[in-house]
Amino acid sequence: MIRVGVIGAAGRMGTEACKAISAAPDMELVAEIRRGDPLERLVEAGVEVAVELTRPDSVMGNLEFCVRHGISTVVGTSGFDAERIATVREWVDSGATPGVGVLIAPNFCVGAVLMMRFAAQAARFFESVEIVEMHHPNKVDAPSGTAVNTARLLAEARAKAGRGPLPDATETGHEARGLAVEGIPVHAIRLRGLVASQEVMFGNAGELFTIRHDTLDRAAFMPGVLLGIRRVRERPGLTVGLEHFLDLD
Amino acid sequence: MIRVGVIGAAGRMGTEACKAISAAPDMELVAEIRRGDPLERLVEAGVEVAVELTRPDSVMGNLEFCVRHGISTVVGTSGFDAERIATVREWVDSGATPGVGVLIAPNFCVGAVLMMRFAAQAARFFESVEIVEMHHPNKVDAPSGTAVNTARLLAEARAKAGRGPLPDATETGHEARGLAVEGIPVHAIRLRGLVASQEVMFGNAGELFTIRHDTLDRAAFMPGVLLGIRRVRERPGLTVGLEHFLDLD
Amino acid sequence: MIRVGVIGAAGRMGTEACKAISAAPDMELVAEIRRGDPLERLVEAGVEVAVELTRPDSVMGNLEFCVRHGISTVVGTSGFDAERIATVREWVDSGATPGVGVLIAPNFCVGAVLMMRFAAQAARFFESVEIVEMHHPNKVDAPSGTAVNTARLLAEARAKAGRGPLPDATETGHEARGLAVEGIPVHAIRLRGLVASQEVMFGNAGELFTIRHDTLDRAAFMPGVLLGIRRVRERPGLTVGLEHFLDLD
Amino acid sequence: MIRVGVIGAAGRMGTEACKAISAAPDMELVAEIRRGDPLERLVEAGVEVAVELTRPDSVMGNLEFCVRHGISTVVGTSGFDAERIATVREWVDSGATPGVGVLIAPNFCVGAVLMMRFAAQAARFFESVEIVEMHHPNKVDAPSGTAVNTARLLAEARAKAGRGPLPDATETGHEARGLAVEGIPVHAIRLRGLVASQEVMFGNAGELFTIRHDTLDRAAFMPGVLLGIRRVRERPGLTVGLEHFLDLD
Structure with a gap:
C-alpha cells in the first residue's frame, strides 16, 4: 500500500x-x-x-x-x-x-499523451497533416495548448525527416478560428455539447490516417x-x- | 425507354x-x-x-x-x-x-443535396453549428462553394428562427484556412488523399448532431x-x- | 407564462x-x-x-x-x-x-428524432445502409431500441421505393454484437467512456452519406x-x- | 540510383x-x-x-x-x-x-502498419477496445484479415498487461456481421462507396481514443x-x- x-x-x-x-x-x-x-x-x-x-x-x-x-x-x-x-x-x-x-x-490524460507521441512518430511517413481541435464554446483560448504542442511536435518531426511545406494550392480565405503553427494548420471548432477533442489527420495519395482523442470527463x-x-x-x-x-x- | x-x-x-x-x-x-x-x-x-x-x-x-x-x-x-x-x-x-x-x-450529387437540405432543417434546433470541408490539396479555392452555400442556408434558417450569434468565447487566433460566412464558421482542410468531403456539426448542451458527405468518385x-x-x-x-x-x- | x-x-x-x-x-x-x-x-x-x-x-x-x-x-x-x-x-x-x-x-431528444427522420428520407436514394450504435458497457440490451426503430424505418422506406436486399458478398462471420433488423445490419459497440451515440451510414458508388447523433448528458x-x-x-x-x-x- | x-x-x-x-x-x-x-x-x-x-x-x-x-x-x-x-x-x-x-x-501500406503498431502499444492503457472494419460490398471475407490480425495483437497486449475480459453487460443479439477474435469484438461493415477502412476504438472512463486508417487507392x-x-x-x-x-x- x-x-x-x-x-x-x-x-x-x-x-x-x-x-x-x-x-x-x-x-x-x-x-x-x-x-x-x-x-x-x-x-x-x-x-x-x-x-x-x-x-x-x-x-x-x-x-x-x-x-x-x-x-x-x-x-x-x-x-x-x-x-x-x-x-x-x-x-x-x-x-x-x-x-x-x-x-x-x-x-x-494517457490518451492525450499517446496521441501526441503517435502523431510525432507518424509525421515523417505522410505528405500532409492537419489538426482539428474541438472544444466547448466557453473556452477562451484558441487553438488549445495541446493542439499547439502537437503541431510543434509534428513540425519538428517533419523537419528532421527532410519534409518540406505541406501541399496547398489555396491562396485566399485564411480567416477561420485557428492558426498555422510552424506551418501546420490547426483548426479550432467551438460547439455547445463538446467537451475537449482533438483529431490529427494525415494523408498520402490514396490513404488517410487519423488519430483522435476525446476527453469527456475529469x-x-x-x-x-x-x-x-x-x-x-x-x-x-x-x-x-x-x-x-x-x-x- | x-x-x-x-x-x-x-x-x-x-x-x-x-x-x-x-x-x-x-x-x-x-x-x-x-x-x-x-x-x-x-x-x-x-x-x-x-x-x-x-x-x-x-x-x-x-x-x-x-x-x-x-x-x-x-x-x-x-x-x-x-x-x-x-x-x-x-x-x-x-x-x-x-x-x-x-x-x-x-x-x-444526391448526397450533397440531402446534406444541405437536412442541415437547413436542423439549424433552428441547435445552439451551435460549424462546417468542416475537406478536399485534396490541389483545390485552389477555400472554402468550397458547397460549404459557402451550406453556411448561407444555415445562417438564413437561424435568422428565421430568431437565433442570435453562435456562442464563442474566443478572441484570438482567427487565421486558419477557412472563413466565417454570415457568422457561420467554415473550416477548410486540405490533405493529400482526400477527394471531397463535408461535415456539418450541430451542438446543444449534452448533444451533438453531425451530417457528413463524402464524394470519392465522379x-x-x-x-x-x-x-x-x-x-x-x-x-x-x-x-x-x-x-x-x-x-x- | x-x-x-x-x-x-x-x-x-x-x-x-x-x-x-x-x-x-x-x-x-x-x-x-x-x-x-x-x-x-x-x-x-x-x-x-x-x-x-x-x-x-x-x-x-x-x-x-x-x-x-x-x-x-x-x-x-x-x-x-x-x-x-x-x-x-x-x-x-x-x-x-x-x-x-x-x-x-x-x-x-430532438437530435435523435431528426436522425430517424432524415435517415428515413435518405433511405431510398442509396444502395447501401448500415447502422452503428455505440453505448457504455453497462447497457444490457443490444442493439439499442433507437437503433432497432431506425432500422425498421429504413427497411420500410427501402421497400416503398422498391429497393431490394443490400449488396453483400460475405457468407461467413455473423457473430458480432448486433443484429440484422428486417435486413438492415445494426452493429452494437460497447465501450467504457461512451454514453449513447448512433451513426447511420449510407453508400452509393463513389459516395458516402452519414448521419450521427451523440447524447452525452440528460x-x-x-x-x-x-x-x-x-x-x-x-x-x-x-x-x-x-x-x-x-x-x- | x-x-x-x-x-x-x-x-x-x-x-x-x-x-x-x-x-x-x-x-x-x-x-x-x-x-x-x-x-x-x-x-x-x-x-x-x-x-x-x-x-x-x-x-x-x-x-x-x-x-x-x-x-x-x-x-x-x-x-x-x-x-x-x-x-x-x-x-x-x-x-x-x-x-x-x-x-x-x-x-x-505504411498507414496500416502504423495502425497495428500504435493499437498494440495503446492496448494496455484502456479498459475497452473494439474494432470496426469497413469495406466495399464485393469483399467475400468478413472480418478482414487486417482486422483479425489487429485483434490478435490487441488480445496479446492485453493479456501481457494482465487485463481481463472487456466490460460488457449485453447478453443477447450477437448476430451482426463480424466476429469476436480472442475476445476482441470486430464489427464488419459492407457499404457501396467504401474502399477499405479500419477504426480501432479504445475507451476509459471519461475518455475515448481512436485510430483510423482509410485506403482509397492502390x-x-x-x-x-x-x-x-x-x-x-x-x-x-x-x-x-x-x-x-x-x-x-
Missing part, C-alpha cells in the same frame, strides 16, 4: 483524485490538504507520495516542502516554464534527499495520476511529462 | 454519363455529341432528353437549341448566374415549345443525372436545383 | 426538467409532485401543462388524472404499447375535457421537453412522437 | 509499382518481367533490387531465383505460411549469396514499396513485415 497525500484536495481535480486514490487497491489516502492546512500533516501522516493539484501561485512552495522532506511528488498544477523547471531540478538534484522523485505532467485524468503515484519513486530526480512513465519503446 | 443524347460526351463527366445511361434499363443512349459535332444529330436521333455537360462558354447555345427543338434538357455545366437563369426561363416560358422541361443543377453524380433524365419531362418549365426532383416533403 | 407542474420531480429526468423549466423565460414551475404527493396539487396550483416523468407502473393513473382535469400533458415515461395508446386516445377523445392535448414521446432531452410544453395545448388530442411538433415539412 | 526490376509488371500492383519506381528520383526501372519472360533478364539488366508482385503459385520460384543470383527482393505477393517462410529463411541464410536481403510484407501501397526497395539491402537476411523498416523505436 502506497501512503498518498493530496495537496489541493478540495479543488475539482483534487476531489476527483481523492476518490480515485481511495478506490485504488494498492493505495491509501492518508492526508488531504486543503487551503490553509499546514503541510506538516503530510509528514505526520507518513505520506510516501504527494499529489500536488493547486494553482501556479502556490505550487512551488508546496513542491519545495515535499522535496526537502523526502516526499516524492506527482504535480498536475500548470504554469511550469523553463525557469521553474530549473529550480525544481536544483532541489531534487541537490543530494539533500536522495531518492526523491518528482513528476511534472502538463497533461495527465475522470479521464485519473489513470495517469494513479500511474504517476505508482511509479514516481522508481525514478528519482525530476521527470517532465507522463510519457516517460509509459514504457512505450 | 427514354431516348437520351449527351452533349459533351467526350469530357470527363460526359464519359461517365454515357456509361451510366447505357447501363440504365429504362434509357437508350442514341446520340453522343462531341465538340464540333452538329447539334442537329440530337433531332435526327429522336432524342427525348438531352444532358448538357460542356463548359460555361458553350452551354447557352446548346441549351437554346434544345429548348427551341422541344428537347427537355438536364444541365450539369456550371456558371449560371441570375441573368443566365432569367434568359433560360424566357426561352422555356415563351410557349413556343410547350411541355419542354429544363433542369439546371449546380450539384448532381460516379457519385450519376444517380442524380439519371433521376433528372427520368423526371425532367414531368416538370415543364425551368427548375433550378436537383432538390425539387427529390420529393422530400 | 405557462404554469407547469412536474410529476416525478425527484427522479433523474424530473430533477433536470425542473431545472430547465425554472430557467425558461416563458414558463413558471408551480408544482413539483414527488412519490406520495397528491395529484390534486396540480389543480390547486393552476397547472396548465403537466410533465409526466415517473415509471411505467404509475404513468397511466397520473395521465388519466390530468386528462380528466383538463390538464394538457407531456409524457416522457416509457412503456406505451398499442393497448395503452388506445386507452389514452379514448380518454382524450371522449369529449369530457375538450381542448386537452397529450404528447407521448418515447424520445425527447441535458440533451430538455429542449424537446420545453418544446412539448410550449406546444402541447395547440394540438388537442393525442400525439405520439415529438417529430409531429417539429414542423419539418 | 538503385537498379530495380519488377516481376509481375503487368498486374495491377505491378503496373502501379512500375509507375512509382520510374517517378522516384533515386531509382531506375531496368527490368519489367511479365508472365512468360525469362528471369535471366533481371541478371542481364544488372538489377540490384527486385520487387515480386505475382501470385502465390509463382512467387517461390521467382524468389529462389533472385536469392540464388544475389538479388535482394521486396515481396508483396501473399500466401506466406510458416513453412514457406522457413524455406525462404534457409535460402537466404545458406551463405551462398551473403548480403542478400529479402523483405516479405503482407501489407505495404497508390497507398507505393510509399511502402519504395521504402522497402531503398532499405532491403541494408538488412541482409529475411525480414517479415514492413514495420521492421520503419525505425519506430
Whole structure:
C-alpha cells in the first residue's frame, strides 16, 4: 500500500483524485490538504507520495516542502516554464534527499499523451497533416495548448525527416478560428455539447490516417495520476511529462 | 425507354454519363455529341432528353437549341448566374415549345443535396453549428462553394428562427484556412488523399448532431443525372436545383 | 407564462426538467409532485401543462388524472404499447375535457428524432445502409431500441421505393454484437467512456452519406421537453412522437 | 540510383509499382518481367533490387531465383505460411549469396502498419477496445484479415498487461456481421462507396481514443514499396513485415 497525500484536495481535480486514490487497491489516502492546512500533516501522516493539484501561485512552495522532506511528488498544477523547471531540478538534484522523485505532467490524460507521441512518430511517413481541435464554446483560448504542442511536435518531426511545406494550392480565405503553427494548420471548432477533442489527420495519395482523442470527463485524468503515484519513486530526480512513465519503446 | 443524347460526351463527366445511361434499363443512349459535332444529330436521333455537360462558354447555345427543338434538357455545366437563369426561363416560358422541361443543377450529387437540405432543417434546433470541408490539396479555392452555400442556408434558417450569434468565447487566433460566412464558421482542410468531403456539426448542451458527405468518385453524380433524365419531362418549365426532383416533403 | 407542474420531480429526468423549466423565460414551475404527493396539487396550483416523468407502473393513473382535469400533458415515461395508446386516445377523445392535448414521446431528444427522420428520407436514394450504435458497457440490451426503430424505418422506406436486399458478398462471420433488423445490419459497440451515440451510414458508388447523433448528458432531452410544453395545448388530442411538433415539412 | 526490376509488371500492383519506381528520383526501372519472360533478364539488366508482385503459385520460384543470383527482393505477393517462410529463411541464410536481403510484407501500406503498431502499444492503457472494419460490398471475407490480425495483437497486449475480459453487460443479439477474435469484438461493415477502412476504438472512463486508417487507392501501397526497395539491402537476411523498416523505436 502506497501512503498518498493530496495537496489541493478540495479543488475539482483534487476531489476527483481523492476518490480515485481511495478506490485504488494498492493505495491509501492518508492526508488531504486543503487551503490553509499546514503541510506538516503530510509528514505526520507518513505520506510516501504527494499529489500536488493547486494553482501556479502556490505550487512551488508546496513542491519545495515535499522535496526537502523526502516526499516524492506527482504535480498536475500548470504554469511550469523553463525557469521553474530549473529550480525544481536544483532541489531534487541537490543530494539533500536522495531518492526523491518528482513528476511534472502538463497533461495527465494517457490518451492525450499517446496521441501526441503517435502523431510525432507518424509525421515523417505522410505528405500532409492537419489538426482539428474541438472544444466547448466557453473556452477562451484558441487553438488549445495541446493542439499547439502537437503541431510543434509534428513540425519538428517533419523537419528532421527532410519534409518540406505541406501541399496547398489555396491562396485566399485564411480567416477561420485557428492558426498555422510552424506551418501546420490547426483548426479550432467551438460547439455547445463538446467537451475537449482533438483529431490529427494525415494523408498520402490514396490513404488517410487519423488519430483522435476525446476527453469527456475529469475522470479521464485519473489513470495517469494513479500511474504517476505508482511509479514516481522508481525514478528519482525530476521527470517532465507522463510519457516517460509509459514504457512505450 | 427514354431516348437520351449527351452533349459533351467526350469530357470527363460526359464519359461517365454515357456509361451510366447505357447501363440504365429504362434509357437508350442514341446520340453522343462531341465538340464540333452538329447539334442537329440530337433531332435526327429522336432524342427525348438531352444532358448538357460542356463548359460555361458553350452551354447557352446548346441549351437554346434544345429548348427551341422541344428537347427537355438536364444541365450539369456550371456558371449560371441570375441573368443566365432569367434568359433560360424566357426561352422555356415563351410557349413556343410547350411541355419542354429544363433542369439546371449546380450539384448532381444526391448526397450533397440531402446534406444541405437536412442541415437547413436542423439549424433552428441547435445552439451551435460549424462546417468542416475537406478536399485534396490541389483545390485552389477555400472554402468550397458547397460549404459557402451550406453556411448561407444555415445562417438564413437561424435568422428565421430568431437565433442570435453562435456562442464563442474566443478572441484570438482567427487565421486558419477557412472563413466565417454570415457568422457561420467554415473550416477548410486540405490533405493529400482526400477527394471531397463535408461535415456539418450541430451542438446543444449534452448533444451533438453531425451530417457528413463524402464524394470519392465522379460516379457519385450519376444517380442524380439519371433521376433528372427520368423526371425532367414531368416538370415543364425551368427548375433550378436537383432538390425539387427529390420529393422530400 | 405557462404554469407547469412536474410529476416525478425527484427522479433523474424530473430533477433536470425542473431545472430547465425554472430557467425558461416563458414558463413558471408551480408544482413539483414527488412519490406520495397528491395529484390534486396540480389543480390547486393552476397547472396548465403537466410533465409526466415517473415509471411505467404509475404513468397511466397520473395521465388519466390530468386528462380528466383538463390538464394538457407531456409524457416522457416509457412503456406505451398499442393497448395503452388506445386507452389514452379514448380518454382524450371522449369529449369530457375538450381542448386537452397529450404528447407521448418515447424520445425527447430532438437530435435523435431528426436522425430517424432524415435517415428515413435518405433511405431510398442509396444502395447501401448500415447502422452503428455505440453505448457504455453497462447497457444490457443490444442493439439499442433507437437503433432497432431506425432500422425498421429504413427497411420500410427501402421497400416503398422498391429497393431490394443490400449488396453483400460475405457468407461467413455473423457473430458480432448486433443484429440484422428486417435486413438492415445494426452493429452494437460497447465501450467504457461512451454514453449513447448512433451513426447511420449510407453508400452509393463513389459516395458516402452519414448521419450521427451523440447524447452525452440528460441535458440533451430538455429542449424537446420545453418544446412539448410550449406546444402541447395547440394540438388537442393525442400525439405520439415529438417529430409531429417539429414542423419539418 | 538503385537498379530495380519488377516481376509481375503487368498486374495491377505491378503496373502501379512500375509507375512509382520510374517517378522516384533515386531509382531506375531496368527490368519489367511479365508472365512468360525469362528471369535471366533481371541478371542481364544488372538489377540490384527486385520487387515480386505475382501470385502465390509463382512467387517461390521467382524468389529462389533472385536469392540464388544475389538479388535482394521486396515481396508483396501473399500466401506466406510458416513453412514457406522457413524455406525462404534457409535460402537466404545458406551463405551462398551473403548480403542478400529479402523483405516479405503482407501489407505495404505504411498507414496500416502504423495502425497495428500504435493499437498494440495503446492496448494496455484502456479498459475497452473494439474494432470496426469497413469495406466495399464485393469483399467475400468478413472480418478482414487486417482486422483479425489487429485483434490478435490487441488480445496479446492485453493479456501481457494482465487485463481481463472487456466490460460488457449485453447478453443477447450477437448476430451482426463480424466476429469476436480472442475476445476482441470486430464489427464488419459492407457499404457501396467504401474502399477499405479500419477504426480501432479504445475507451476509459471519461475518455475515448481512436485510430483510423482509410485506403482509397492502390497508390497507398507505393510509399511502402519504395521504402522497402531503398532499405532491403541494408538488412541482409529475411525480414517479415514492413514495420521492421520503419525505425519506430
